Structure formats: structure tokens, C-alpha cells
Amino acid sequence: MVSKRQSTHFGFRSVDAGEKAGLVRGVFDSVAGKYDVMNDLMSLGIHRLWKRFAIELAGVRPGQRVLDLASGTGDLADRFADLVGPSGLVLMTDINAAMLGAGRDRMLDRGHAGNLAFAQVDAESLPFPDDSLDLITIAFGLRNVTHKEKALASMFRALKPGGRALVLEFSKPVIKPLEKLYDLYSFHVLPRMGKLVAKDPDSYRYLAESIRMHPDQETLKAMMEAAGFERCDVHNLTGGIVAVHRGFKF
Amino acid sequence: MSLRDLALEGLEQTLNRILDLDPDARVRLAALHGRVIRIELRGAGIELNFVSGHDGRLQLLGTVEGPPDCTLSGSPIDLIRASDKTEGPAQLFAGHVRIDGDTALAQRFSEALAGIDIDWEEQLSHMTGDIAAHEIGRGVRALQREGGRVGRSARDNLSEYLTEEARLLPHHLEIEDFLRDVDTLRDDAERLEARIALLEGRMGGDKA
Numbered sequence: 001m002v003s004k005r006q007s008t009h010f011g012f013r014s015v016d017a018g019e020k021a022g023l024v025r026g027v028f029d030s031v032a033g034k035y036d037v038m039n040d041l042m043s044l045g046i047h048r049l050w051k052r053f054a055i056e057l058a059g060v061r062p063g064q065r066v067l068d069l070a071s072g073t074g075d076l077a078d079r080f081a082d083l084v085g086p087s088g089l090v091l092m093t094d095i096n097a098a099m100l101g102a103g104r105d106r107m108l109d110r111g112h113a114g115n116l117a118f119a120q121v122d123a124e125s126l127p128f129p130d131d132s133l134d135l136i137t138i139a140f141g142l143r144n145v146t147h148k149e150k151a152l153a154s155m156f157r158a159l160k161p162g163g164r165a166l167v168l169e170f171s172k173p174v175i176k177p178l179e180k181l182y183d184l185y186s187f188h189v190l191p192r193m194g195k196l197v198a199k200d201p202d203s204y205r206y207l208a209e210s211i212r213m214h215p216d217q218e219t220l221k222a223m224m225e226a227a228g229f230e231r232c233d234v235h236n237l238t239g240g241i242v243a244v245h246r247g248f249k250f
Numbered sequence: 251m252s253l254r255d256l257a258l259e260g261l262e263q264t265l266n267r268i269l270d271l272d273p274d275a276r277v278r279l280a281a282l283h284g285r286v287i288r289i290e291l292r293g294a295g296i297e298l299n300f301v302s303g304h305d306g307r308l309q310l311l312g313t314v315e316g317p318p319d320c321t322l323s324g325s326p327i328d329l330i331r332a333s334d335k336t337e338g339p340a341q342l343f344a345g346h347v348r349i350d351g352d353t354a355l356a357q358r359f360s361e362a363l364a365g366i367d368i369d370w371e372e373q374l375s376h377m378t379g380d381i382a383a384h385e386i387g388r389g390v391r392a393l394q395r396e397g398g399r400v401g402r403s404a405r406d407n408l409s410e411y412l413t414e415e416a417r418l419l420p421h422h423l424e425i426e427d428f429l430r431d432v433d434t435l436r437d438d439a440e441r442l443e444a445r446i447a448l449l450e451g452r453m454g455g456d457k458a
């Protein structure tokens with residue numbers, strides 16, 4: 001099956017499956033420096049509330065082992081490292097060296113030491129033993145992953161029984177009028193902001209397009225169930241612009 | 251996601267900004283890294299879970315899974331008084347504030363926060379934004395019953411906050427509603443688009 005050429009989405013374009021990772025890397029190499037500023041701007045600061053909501057659903061306890069995938073600059077990892085306490089461990093990871101570097105600098109600036117580790121990791125093939133982690137999170141990362149099923153299966157495998165996975169990701173607005181407005185925002189306002197602030201409209205156009213191509217709530221939930229997750233639930237935030245999917249391994 | 255999250259985010263940011271100015275308090279809190287301290291506001295039906303970070307900054311969670319390491323519960327006024335540097339310890343031991351779980355932890359936490367310069371009254375009033383009106387009423391009445399023990403002005407101020415904020419807060423903070431108010435937002439987005447176009451024009455002009 002490896003020899004067969006498969007195509008996948010890169011935003012609205014159809015590309016070779018083998019090509020996508022490189023294209024995604026280009027996007028994040030380009031935005032790494034301005035990532036935090038853009039995050040606040042683009043979401044009007046609401047991404048903080050989305051993350052806060054996900055953190056409560058994560059139910060992290062002291063002493064736990066947490067893996068954060070596609071960490072970027074580490075908003076989730078930063079909080080988890082405080083919640084697991086000195087006896088816990090948070091693994092902050094990203095496939096992209098530039099993003100991970102930016103994130104690592106930020107975490108070291110904040111004085112994290114001892115319970116936070118960094119590694120370059122591809123969500124599709126996790127280099128962790130079976131049944132080894134209490135929680136795996138991926139925030140605004142899954143839509144960039146070429147083979148999402150592989151990533152979900154890999155997450156399931158590495159979780160301890162009793163552990164859980166959380167996917168925080170853009171989703172499909174459940175309020176009709178909101179959808180139109182959201183299109184206007186994503187395809188007109190966003191790339192221009194990207195041009196003004198990050199000097200990179202194409203990367204932000206990709207962001208908007210990749211959001212639209214990402215599986216909707218029901219589809220992603222079914223994918224998680226297919227990967228083995230149980231008691232999956234979906235929480236729509238801001239009218240479904242963003243959703244948290246949660247699944248357990250028992 | 252709701253007003254509650256927004257209020258938690260707001261209070262957390264305020265607290266941490268104040269803690270940033272007080273290295274001493276942060277050192278003490280850092281020693282409590284990962285410990286969960288719950289504060290229950292009796293009468294108001296609100297619970298706040300504080301988790302100390304590695305650097306003595308605090309995270310505020312609306313809910314945690316499993317039991318906290320300790321719980322401080324009391325009426326808002328008692329808790330506010332307990333956070334006072336001089337009155338605080340007396341308040342704790344007079345039994346107005348109830349402590350469950352790790353008592354030493356509760357005390358270390360209160361002591362660390364006792365010195366910081368924060369208007370708890372105002373902060374707590376933000377937390378009442380999304381609780382039902384009758385609950386607020388109940389809280390206020392409970393406060394009034396306690397009037398004998400409590401400084402009159404403090405009580406009046408707090409009641410005022412609670413009632414006023416109940417009306418005021420949604421106004422400032424109801425983001426979800428704001429987002430649903432699509433017409434307004436659409437106009438805003440269009441204006442923003444126009445403004446960005448203008449800025450782009452200006453930037454282009456600069457270069458030329």
C-alpha cells in the first residue's frame with residue numbers, strides 16, 4: 001500500500017500524500033516567529049478561552065504523564081506542567097523544529113525545569129511505549145496531520161488504560177448565520193491580517209482552507225471511535241467554530 | 251464555555267499581574283507547585299480551584315477532577331476578611347472560614363496571599379456574573395443576616411456589587427452572545443476589512 005500514490009488535501013489544493021508534511025512545515029517555519037501575536041489577533045484572544053476549556057476537560061492530576069502533540073509555542077504544555085506538579089511530567093512536542101525551538105525558548109524563559117521535556121515528534125508515529133501516558137492532547141494540530149487515522153491510532157496505543165485523549169480543533173459552525181460571517185472572516189480578513197502582521201498571506205490562507213477541509217464534529221468523533229476510543233464526547237465552543245473531542249481508553 | 255470561563259481568565263490574569271509585583275508571595279506560592287486549593291463561596295454557589303505554578307503564578311480552574319488538597323469555605327465577606335493581613339489569622343481560627351483537608355496547606359496559601367494588594371471584593375463580584383439571579387439574591391440576603399458581625403460599609407459595598415454586577419456583567423462579558431449577534435459582527439467584520447484594505451493601501455503607498 002505504500003507504493004500506491006495517494007493524494008491528500010493541503011488547504012483546498014490536492015497534493016501528493018508524501019508532499020503534505022513538507023508543505024505544512026513551510027507554513028509553520030514561516031509563521032513561527034509571529035505565532036503568538038497572530039493567535040491573539042486572529043481569534044480576538046478567544047483562543048485562550050478555548051484552551052482553558054480544554055484544560056478543564058483534561059482533568060490533569062499531580063504526578064501524571066502528559067503528552068502534548070503539535071505543541072507549537074506550548075500554551076497547553078505550560079499549564080499542564082504546573083498542574084502535574086513536580087512529580088509529574090509533560091512532554092512538549094512538535095514535528096517542526098522552528099516551532100519547537102520557539103516554544104522551548106518560551107518555556108525556559110518562564111522558568112520551567114524538571115517536569116517539562118521537549119522532543120521533535122510526528123503525531124503519526126509516536127515513539128512512546130504502549131500504555132505509558134495518562135493524557136495526550138493535540139490543539140489546533142490534527143488538521144495539519146496527513147494521516148489522521150494513523151495519529152489517532154498511535155495516540156490510543158500510547159495511552160494507559162484509564163487515560164484519555166483530547167483533540168482541540170476548528171470545526172464546523174453549528175449556527176447557520178455564523179457560518180457565513182466566519183467565511184467572510186476566514187477568507188478575507190484573516191489572510192490580510194496575515195499579510196500585515198506576519199507578512200505572509202499565503203500561510204494564513206492555508207490556515208483558513210485547512211480549517212474548512214477538516215472533518216466535522218460527527219466525522220471526527222467516528223474516527224476516534226474507529227481508533228478504539230470509548231465514551232467519546234464532543235464539546236462545541238463559540239458556536240462550533242471550535243470543538244473539543246475527548247475519548248478514553250479503558 | 252461561558253461567562254464563567256471569561257471571568258476565571260480575567261481573575262487569573264489580574265491575580266498574576268499582582269503577583270508579578272510581589273516576588274515574596276510568589277516564592278511562597280511556588281513552594282506549593284501543583285497543589286489544589288479550593289475556595290467555596292458559601293451562599294453564592296461558586297467554587298474556585300487555585301493551582302500554584304512552578305513560579306508561584308496561579309491557575310484558576312472552575313472544576314477539578316478528584317478532591318482538592320484543601321478547601322476553604324465561607325461567606326464572601328469572611329473569606330475577604332480572612333485574606334486580610336492582620337485580621338486574617340483570627341478570622342480563620344474563629345471558625346468563620348471552614349477548612350477541610352490539608353490545614354497547613356490552607357494556611358500557607360492564605361498567608362502567601364495575605365500580603366498582596368488586590369481588591370477581592372471587586373474580583374469576586376466578577377465571578378457572580380453567570381449564576382442565577384435568585385442565587386445572587388440569596389447570597390445578598392445571607393450577607394445581610396450576617397450584618398451584625400460585618401463592617402457595615404463592607405457589607406453594603408458587596409451587596410451593591412453583587413446586585414449591580416448581575417446586571418452589568420453580561421453587558422461587558424457575554425462573548426458568546428456577542429458572537430451570536432451576527433448582524434453587528436458582520437458590520438464589524440466588514441468595517442475591519444475596509445480598514446485593513448485602507449492600511450494595506452497606506453503601506454503600499456509608503457513603499458512607492
Ligand SMILES: C[S@@+](CC[C@H](N)C(=O)[O-])C[C@H]1O[C@@H](n2cnc3c(N)ncnc32)[C@H](O)[C@@H]1O
Binds near residue numbers: 123
Ligand atoms: C496551529 S499550531 C498549534 C500550536 C499549539 N498547539 C496551539 O494550540 O497554539 C499547529 C502545529 O502543528 C504542528 N504539526 C503539523 N503537523 C504535525 C505532525 N504530523 N505531528 C506533530 N505536529 C505537527 C505544526 O508544526 C504546528 O506547530
